[in-house]
Amino acid sequence: MIQPASHARRAPLRCLAAIAALLLSMTAGARAEQAFSFDATPGRLPKTVIPVNYAIELRPDLANLTLPGVETVDIEVKEPTTRVTVNAVNTTFGDVIVGDGVQRADVTTDAAAQTATFTFAQPLAAGRHRLRIAFTAEINRFGTGLFVVDYPTKAGTKRLISSKLEPADARRIFPCWDEPAFKATYALSVMIPRNLMAVGNMPVAHEEPVADNLKIVSFAPTPKMSSYLFVLTVGELERVTADSGGVTVGVVTTEDKSGQGRFALDSAVKLLAYYNDYFGVKYPLPKLDLIAVPGGFGGAMENWGGITFFESRLLFDPATNAESAQRGIFGILAHEMAHMWFGDLVTMAWWDNLWLNEGFATWMSTKASEHFHPEWRNWLNGYGAKQFAMTLDARRTSHPIQQPVADHSEAAIAFDAITYNKGQALIRMLENYLGEQAFRDGIRKYMADHAYSNSTTADLWQALEGAAGKTITGVAASFTEQDGVPLIVAETVCDGAAQRLTLRQDRFVIAPLGAVDAAPLPARNWQIPVAAGPVGGKPFGEILLNGSAEVPAGACGDAIKVNLGDIGYYRVEYGLKNRAALLSAFAQMAVDDRLNIVTDSWALVQAGRADPPSHLALLDAIDPGDQRAVWDQVISSFATLDRLARGRDERPVIRAYSRARLRPVFDRLGWGNGGSADDDATLLRASLISTLGDLGDEGVIAEAKRRFAAFLEDPNSLPNALRDSVTHLVGITADRATYDRLLALARGSTATNERLRYYYAAAGARDPELARATLALTLSNELPGTIVSGMIGTVASRGEQPQLAWDFIQANFDALLAKQGPNFRDQFVPGFMTNFTDAGHAAELAAFTPPQSTSGGRLMVARALETIAISAGLQARVLPVIDAWIRAHKP
Template identity: 25%
Template sequence: MGGGFYISKFVGVVGIVFGAGAVATVIALAVVYSQEVAKNEALSPTNGGSTIKPPVTTPGGSTVKPQITTPVIPTTAPSNEPWDKYRLPDTLKPDHYNLTLWPRLTVNAQDLYIFTGNSYVVFQCVKETDLILIHSNKLNYTKWGDDHLAKLSALGSTPAPTIKKSWIQPTTQFLVLELNGKLAVGESYQLDTVFVGELADDLGGFYRSVYTEEGEEKVVATTQMQPTDARKAFPCFDEPAMKAIFHITLLHPPMTVALSNGMEHGQTSFDKTKKMSTYLLAFIVSDYDYINSTNDNVLIRIYARKKAIADGQGEYALNKTGPILKFFEKYYNATYPLPKSDQIALPDFNAGAMENWGLITYRETALLYDPKMSSNSNKERIATIIAHELAHMWFGNLVTLRWWNDLWLNEGFASYVEYLGANEAEPDWNIKDLIVLGDVHRVFAVDALASSHPLSSREEDIQKPEQISELFDAISYSKVPIMYTYLNTFAYDNTVYTDLWDHLQMAVNSTGTSLPTGQTVHSIMNRWVLQMGFPVVTINTTTGLINQQHFLLDPSTAGSWIVPIRWMNTGLVQQQIWLEDKTAIKPEMTVTGNNWILANLNVSGYYRVNYDNTNWERLLVVLSSHHESIPVINRAQLVDDAFNLARAKYINTTLALRTTKYLRSEREYMPWESALDNLDFFYLMFDRSEIYGIMQTYLKYQIEPLFKHFGNITGNWTNVPTGHMDQYNQVNAIRVACSTGIEECQTLTKGWYSQWMKDPANNPIHPNLRTTVYCSAIAAGGAAEWEFGWDQFQAATIAIEADKLRSALACTKQPWLLNKYLEYTLDANKIRKQDATSTIVYIASNVVGQSLAWDFMRDRWNYIFTQYGGGSFSFSNLINGVTKRFSTEFELKQLKQFQADNSEVGFGSGTLAVSQSIERTTANIKWVAENKDSVQTWFTTEVPKE
């Protein structure tokens, strides 16, 4: 990193760094990976569905016979009534809930898993009203004595009005209570309900996860509330601004463990929570075990399946949680506010993890580490996800967004500081640099589309649950700096992004940090937040002229940004300057002779850089002659910028391809990974054409020295490279060498896999290499290799190993096996629901499987959408993943027809992805038409002659 606190992921405007009382300025434009968080709405007992008759405990404690009925739903409700809107009115404010839930871990007479519950919420009337709206989704209610779905009581001296009418409004997911009189402003009331819901396997709300241990099937009752599924567990004011205190009681069988946000006392009840939002609630009943430690009076516990705990798979997470927590306390200058930090690994969980306050839930692959099975990348993922979720304990949980349009206030900052937390846990990894590959390059690809969106949307544009779900993408996970005054001021409260700018401006004022003349934090940052996209900065090193344009793959003009530019001049680091307008003359940016300029040093800004042709030629000379004089991060960025500038027609495609020629001399992971990611686009466009063969030959020539390098430093593949990045690049070397036909590599991987097939109990393949070796061997093999892999997948007891096999099974070149595998994705007994969409995308990534996956998705869309939930965040990944190879008019026509045919079914959180896929396909068609001939000529020229 450069001087000061230059952050790869950030365009520096005003971030805050603490240390010895000093506050340094940084300009922040964080860019982050997409989490696949799912809120599935699969079949469950709906209002109007089947009758469920379990015993129900009333709020008073007595057992009553439930009178579950189908609530009357007005059929002619005016469209502009409050209950037909998706947002709560501003008339009521919750204070606290008392919630008792009893999940049944065995099926009832109707062959359903259910939960029963009773709750009351105490709320205050802040505006006079004769209407109570409270969120409810897929819950059946027991009628009270007055034949209504709830009971209303006054807690003050003024009696509560009686209920005139009560019903469920399913579209907007409200329990509606019309009253015979007005609620009094300033008075508090209590609303009691008794209800039943299905403990479904839909991965949203209060749901069930099933696993087998020692031959016995076991059920976990668990939760995933974000963003709008707390209402599936109990009636609640389910918006992030409606913070309250929660008193939770869980009834559960003996020999099971109950967990919730608060510390348990006794067998069933928990300490009241802090004042918090409904989406952060969690409650779990399981047959789990745990390990624990104490760090500065905070109890840290790791929960997982008993065998996983016994095998030591929770030890890594336990050892790293304490140091990461301590780091964040120092970084935030705020003590962790809870007495415990529970973390639990779930077999079925569609998100990577969820930051429930005091009880963080994870996929097993995101928390459990087994040194015999887990790779280097598995370990990194665990460290970074733990850091991401712990970061939320302050930024997101303590201080919370007011509404989902400002999602980036939560996710962007957490997704940046996860790298800092992981760096604290593993300081030898140099992990902070990977933010460029993992996040910056990834979000550039989305943010360069005209169908991108600004960071901050208008509240009125984000209303429906599926619209909220759409925001959980790479764009929303960005642009967030932090300071402790912000946390202290808004602790246990809600904010909007302008509150953050106010506090950053306070920091700027108190430290004397200089901003461009006449500018404030608001004026600088609002341009980044309220405009979609990012700029490309073009530097003419002859005249010193700098200009910026909105970077789009299909170029057009838009607004401008205030851009910080830090650069190198022939190897010497220069000072930062500001580009405040669309164009400027900067004499310091001129060079002569063989001198060169490299801007966006260490990728400290969120923008691309273009140069005049002369400077590009000089940079290519530097790469080919002494590439080490350019920082490794910038070597990766030069390649990425060049390829994307070429796609947007700023430079020739052949110039971008020339940035890969020096790679025969490159041994660092980041430039290689950047080049392979960008060449992947060429494979997507041409792996069904005559260009594919010469591309393969060229890349085979480029990768051969790297493959031999790792063979040498590992003692002919018997040892593991010592460096974190080297371990990653060894995987690249084997993957590309085998896929391009280097015989030594193919012999190596087939030999390892054959050895394993002969002795399944002893896998000779190092965990780092398993994903690529499995893929290579299955691709080169036939049915026997695939069936062996499938058997090992089914037998795998460690989720990380199962994931490696699951992705590798999609590598087969046999269409009939891929079709069989596609069918398996819709059978939860074969492929867990959490893994179905990603498995389809794996198959679509295989050139043989792409058309099969597309036909499968189109044919089964109605079923997939119904079963896997309209709010599932994985739909955007599914649609983009299956269509990413599209580059013909025929495919564009099919895509538009798919959009039209399913307009009534809908696309949920994938709605924007359909538009993006159409835009991307249109751009691909144009690109192929304009570049195919020149690309073919270039590769033909550059392929070494035998």
């Protein structure tokens, strides 16, 4: 049910603008980047005591979820001290002794700082010492530190434990120096039941049975690495392996699922050889395990030698997966394996340079996908990653790629689209600017120079400049050390028969409507590599735009395209004459350039630099036979408009127009012949089915219901490629009987991807009573903890019951926080509130105190408040204009 407009809480736009203006004090500038120096690295721990080696003995109790342990740490004391401070969370301490046991420490803890301090009666002299710490930590029910997963099997529910430590949760397993600059070696022993398998960073060195049907599993010592890369998984597991240049590559799964790891295993063998060659430094560990975890956390983690994956992100089952799922599996696998070099071998010194890990791994993943699977066209079809980053980067609450990070709560929220997607886009632009070979030579030098150590962005620029013989620091730093998106204003001017192109840079900004009282955003200047040239032709030559420029541009009237190939990280606004020429030549453009024109056109509308009718006229010019990437962008903009119009009078008109534009595309593709081929047409078909159903296409909804009914009688009747889309539409229109059937399908499956398909479909039900049933389900032990937040978010978004879900969150916040952990408080709640677009809910979020307890939470609240204000502005400015244009220009 859509909440009627008369019941929506609305407030003047100036109130939203005032809320957004309050965010100014929370933004911070970037610092000038210097080469790595351990002593100068930011962090909270003193650098007077350094760990060299950890020998860790753990005795996990899977029944009581406790983690007793003892560790012996070889430390280097740089100057005499009576105090040793480490990180620890929810840990109780036994004896802490140094050396031969004569000196015992007094232990004090600081829960807010997540530290424990050991104070000795006599100073520890400078030099080497051995510290022995007895402790008991906790096994968590949420996916950080060492966590428990209860998962269904044909033999009943079983339990395993696994770890997820980035950015700062090794401290939840054992006391440690839990900052990336404190690299050390780790030797782990774990006592577990004999029927279980343990997987760590390194191969098992020794396994010994002990009393009470237990065994001690000891792993070989690791190379020097940061604490967040430590891994431990224990359960009823099985492993299949293959060799890649002397390295044992394995896929580890729960019982009877190892066969589903064959695609990942084969891909990993190829990727390891490819990366060995590209980076010029061979993978240094003797084994690399890919560990499928059926719950706990939703992504993947690049633990050195033992990468953990949420099960559905790694395993491929042709009985339940669409063939196209292999694209996502390969992509996330390529990303995490790239981290074995960018992140694990060479680690950023502090979280302010997280992009050195994530931006590069994201770029390398797409590069590897293009190499092994060019048919997937990953740069083209992955365009949305850059678009999302640019949307966030155009706001007041954006941050530089190299962002100040004060503590663990800010480190946790640094894993965002600026870090990943803008970082990836910048690297692609720089590779294109330097040349592929020179760029690779620079990466090889960087890896060789900083192996087993830490680095900063400045170290990378030095390596690239040394290899390429071309200055890059000024170009790169203008994108990494300041926030914001460049805007290039491009105009053509005729001089007789000749034409000249003028380029002028500005700052592209998306601001809340009416935010005139806010201080203006500071001006920016970038050094921008610009590719400009005629449609269908080659760039005029190298243009490094630093302010403004003017270049010859062919004959008068030629259509000149800026950002040829869509490789640059900038927006383009064309003058009227050149824009008209480009629209006339639209069909002759390469698909990358057509897509770039469409995305920039929509962005200019969002920024208030273009009228909505100009964008709608462009959409009318797109051929129904155009490629998936172009239509995916159209679908995205229609979905945004539909969301903004929820509960407003413009919605029926906008929905009818959207259906009219998309239906010819779908009619061209049809429902398919029952196959599940991995091609763009199949993926576009599935997207159109979901979108048209969301937009109220009665024919598509009816056919989806018919096909689902046939599927219940004969599962082979519905191709895997359509199951998500069909089930989604059945879910949003579900009655009680259908809702119960979806839950029964989820409960009856042991395949994670299937369970998620049906649970999420049920959560999308738009009947308020069914939404309440879903929300109640999130408090039970039935759902994997991994999807609880997602289910609540689905009730609000797909189910269109945001108020119902918000009331539920507030009423049950403590219980949900206990199940979900700190990320629920600091990240999920602010993100959830962007389902609303009014000042009343913005004020509720601003007054909701739990996220305000950490600096990371406060930053997330600030970003969410700005998102709400921007959405309100778009509603007021764009929707009435679009409504009027559609009524006057019916398709």
